[in-house]
Amino acid sequence: MEKFLCVQDFYEAAKSKLTKDSNGSWEYFEGIPDEGWALDQNRKAFKRYVIRPRILRDVSAINLTTTILGIPASIPIGVAPTSKQALFHPDGECGVARAAGRSGAIYVLSTLATASIEEVAAAAPKTRLWFQLYYQKDIEVNKDLLIRAEKSGYEAVVLTVDCQIPANRLGFKRKPWKLPEMQEQQVPEDMDPSMDWNVVKWIREQTKMKLILKGILTGEDAKLAVEHGVDAIIVSNHGGRQLDSVMPAIDVLPEVVASTKSSNVEVYLDGGITLGSDVFKALALGAKMVFIGRTALAGLTVGGEQGAAKVLEILTNELDKTMALAGVTDLGSNISSKFIQNYKPFLSSDY
């Protein structure tokens, strides 16, 4: 894996490997509805924010630590919940969770994992674990999942709020995914389309884990989330896998940050991160942490646990370099939107 120098290297190798599979793993990896516009835009949108670097500051020591939900974290990068990780590599969820732990990244386990809550907890004892909940029609399933997660030491429940119905993912229909033998999905896909804000209250009553909403794309909903007492919000368009015609995640971030400013709710960003400078931009625009989904899976696909760890290492190093070159030494008040400039010129190659 020595020749993998950037996230793009992993993406290319992952695509090359998965498109050769007969089990629909590439279609699942990509997972785009309609035209894949949101996925594409998630990445492009970062180009419209440029960094204003400051000079002649002592950058001999760069500090990437932060606190997330009151607990110190060594990097401001987490691994987003993604389902069926065994589709991409036998290491699956356990491998990625261990890789996250080695980097100091939080790992969010999906409801639709191919390893159980307890297996992952046992496999990655040093990793900060959160549990992502797809609220199911059968309330007993939800209860059971919350109890098991809390008991297994998961710190928080991440309720996904942008997935009450399945999206129109054509790739799945053209080439359905098929899990490898011996590795089954733990929970059936049976989300409750009637889920509303009462579910937030209900979860609060069921568990002492922190409560995070994932999939907010408007300031209005961010305000409602604050009023409902959640601990954090993940700005996300589900990696462009749900509604295709929505704003890129990074473009929504400022609106959500503004809407939650007077609260203690932390805001994280998910979607489109492929460079350390992307992480920097999200943090400068007010995110406390970013999440990577496909980016981590590209590492998993290429090299299992080692690959996922390498991807996190690359992003961390790139973030470190970006901070040094921007004249920023730590992630506190030191970094702010003063380091960002909107940049929306004409960029086509065919002037």
Place this chain on the structure above:
Amino acid sequence: MEKFLCVQDFYEAAKSKLTKDSNGSWEYFEGIPDEGWALDQNRKAFKRYVIRPRILRDVSAINLTTTILGIPASIPIGVAPTSKQALFHPDGECGVARAAGRSGAIYVLSTLATASIEEVAAAAPKTRLWFQLYYQKDIEVNKDLLIRAEKSGYEAVVLTVDCQIPANRLGFKRKPWKLPEMQEQQVPEDMDPSMDWNVVKWIREQTKMKLILKGILTGEDAKLAVEHGVDAIIVSNHGGRQLDSVMPAIDVLPEVVASTKSSNVEVYLDGGITLGSDVFKALALGAKMVFIGRTALAGLTVGGEQGAAKVLEILTNELDKTMALAGVTDLGSNISSKFIQNYKPFLSSDY
């Protein structure tokens, strides 16, 4: 037709089939003047409006019904008038009209149809039918058409106002269309270039059918239409088949909606619809219904009546999903421009 999963699938198959024909059917299907700019822009313009989805709303029941001209309609999608449908499939107008009826869509029969007013009415007794009028030089022809349409149960006359002279469609000259034997055009192409607002008054005197103007592209003309007591307006640039250098239809919609706000005139949108999310955007921006032209013809071309029905089914399902994922359950006041954000970044593919 199982493998046709989206409108784009139908377009590709239709193009592949028609370009093999020797009868100019593809040139007629495309029908672009000058450089085909307006057709291209009609579609691209939708990308500049993104949806602001709301979360944690009960979306277990989505209601697509609406009322059109005071009568309930099961979906807010109609089939626009397009001429010579027998060029594309023997099912022709009768087939598309039946397909519309199966989906609950209104069907608008063109003056330049290859089936008669009476034949279509007989073939599609359960379909809501409107009749499109190209106002002819010979006033007796106009009278006869109006009488026959009203007598056959057509609800409304749709007067096309952007086609007083034929456009500069080069494809027709390079490869003239030729109708299949046994299927002739009912009415010659002999539009009256002197048509003005007096024609609107004259039609009112001839018939009790509702009166709709199709082809308005300015707020000024929308106001005049209201003053002349029309029942509805179709914002349209004739699918990019007339004047090539005009605004995309969706971009004009807000201006027309604003100009008619204080009236009861309904506003519909025609042009560029290829996804359920396009329908959603038009409705959110104030359209009561949208029309599909080439999109329906792509279905007709590929699979006759079944193909047209399948296209309507796909759009309906996509609209249903879009509403659910946007947190919208019905088409009343529930849906508004608050769900839309202008998005005008750099969109070229080559960052």
Place this chain on the structure above:
Amino acid sequence: MEKFLCVQDFYEAAKSKLTKDSNGSWEYFEGIPDEGWALDQNRKAFKRYVIRPRILRDVSAINLTTTILGIPASIPIGVAPTSKQALFHPDGECGVARAAGRSGAIYVLSTLATASIEEVAAAAPKTRLWFQLYYQKDIEVNKDLLIRAEKSGYEAVVLTVDCQIPANRLGFKRKPWKLPEMQEQQVPEDMDPSMDWNVVKWIREQTKMKLILKGILTGEDAKLAVEHGVDAIIVSNHGGRQLDSVMPAIDVLPEVVASTKSSNVEVYLDGGITLGSDVFKALALGAKMVFIGRTALAGLTVGGEQGAAKVLEILTNELDKTMALAGVTDLGSNISSKFIQNYKPFLSSDY
């Protein structure tokens, strides 16, 4: 020439023919300095102005006549001065001048023509002729040209003001042009780089011909031109053949029109016209007439006098259709900037 249906058809055929020549005729035709940016932009810029068509107006009679410098003209299109026309077809200047006359277009003869002032006047007795002056270092040459032009019935002198030094046209250096035997250039290229506003006064003293400045690209210079009593201004960037990094001609037009509003100075547009709708847009933005340069030469190259006439016929027909479809019947106060909307779709307001 039956299969030539639009200007683009002529361009393609002309390029195909000239690039096969060994005499540098294509390089001369194209004639771009630096990167050819201005030429490319001259054409693209028209796409950013769209037409707002008005409906239900009697368009059975379209009137393309206008008055230019007080004399009736049958179309608002002229042929711009371009040099060495014999490079492209033996018909040369005489052929194009005759073609212009057949269409009712004004023809501007270049100083650097391959036919003499008198030859062209004799060959095209029914054509309105203007004479373009490259002000030469040798003042006697200038005097002689003015006297001969006036004597030969040329109505106006068009002083080119954007060409005091030759531009950096790399194509000429890579493949120098070579005129056909027997057809020589009348006047050597020996422009006076010290030319200033005194030259305008001097010309006024030498001749009773009308005086027009060609090559103005700022409102400031348009005002100076008015103050110096010129009769008309041609907004032009020399077809993108001089300074490469300048505004497209159509984008400068509104500024120049505004600067000359309170005067009687007529404003014409030169640069980028390839469609009848381009002509319409320029007229709606305030030009009294447009000029075509390479567009006419493409016709000349393909078919000599007949080709040039065909190009003018196509543009005239396209303009006629555009007016009808826009609801405009004549070129007086009937046409105005109300018919134009800026269309800069990918330009958000917060650039």
Place this chain on the structure above:
Amino acid sequence: MEKFLCVQDFYEAAKSKLTKDSNGSWEYFEGIPDEGWALDQNRKAFKRYVIRPRILRDVSAINLTTTILGIPASIPIGVAPTSKQALFHPDGECGVARAAGRSGAIYVLSTLATASIEEVAAAAPKTRLWFQLYYQKDIEVNKDLLIRAEKSGYEAVVLTVDCQIPANRLGFKRKPWKLPEMQEQQVPEDMDPSMDWNVVKWIREQTKMKLILKGILTGEDAKLAVEHGVDAIIVSNHGGRQLDSVMPAIDVLPEVVASTKSSNVEVYLDGGITLGSDVFKALALGAKMVFIGRTALAGLTVGGEQGAAKVLEILTNELDKTMALAGVTDLGSNISSKFIQNYKPFLSSDY
């Protein structure tokens, strides 16, 4: 070298030659971090500024002279410091310095040169020389360099402030550079990441050479530079070789010029210059001089000293022509931002 007519010709030939080398010279030449966005944008950004040419001004004599740091200079173009010039041609730094002198351009010698301070001074006695300092961890190295430069007649020290840590240049890792035998780098790469504004004060105490900061990208830092009494600022993003996601240099220029307006600090621009019109634009926007880096190296690569001289000659001639065609005769108050217009339309071919 007769057939090299523009900078682009040199770039193409240089790329063709270097990509055949096995010593990583192309990778070093290009030197892009991440995605090479900043390099690409540096060049494209110039297209968004167009020139407003003025007419009928006597341009028979164009004067390109200026004063730089109080001393007359024959052209407003300098050669930026770039390291390891022997990688591209045996003439190396000495050759480029001599070429600069022939054109009247200032030459800035890099700390990381493959020729010594004294060798270059001896080889190019007629060239105005400046010395670029990468502030090293070992303070004695810095002292030694400053003493030697001053003693050798270098006029100024150019402190690079955007390079405290090495950037993430993937090309170097994929294909490491290897200097030709017998030509070694003079100073090891051991920059001090703790460098801050105290270094500016320290340099002032060490030398009487003028002090220039290279790599400022914000108005805030420009103000600090003024407060610290520097003599000049070079606006630069290190040719897109350091932080990849920053503003193009030309886009930052106006902000820096505004921030230093009330001082005597001169502002220069570095980055993206490939045409004489680029030089003109930078000067009109307030730069006193521009620097070329890769552009000079392209000349060096193709033709050694002669090639570098030819590149400077081409740019000088292009600037001369641009000034004449813009109606500007000298570089004093004669040239200003009135000659520039922002031009930010949507121009992609896929409207």
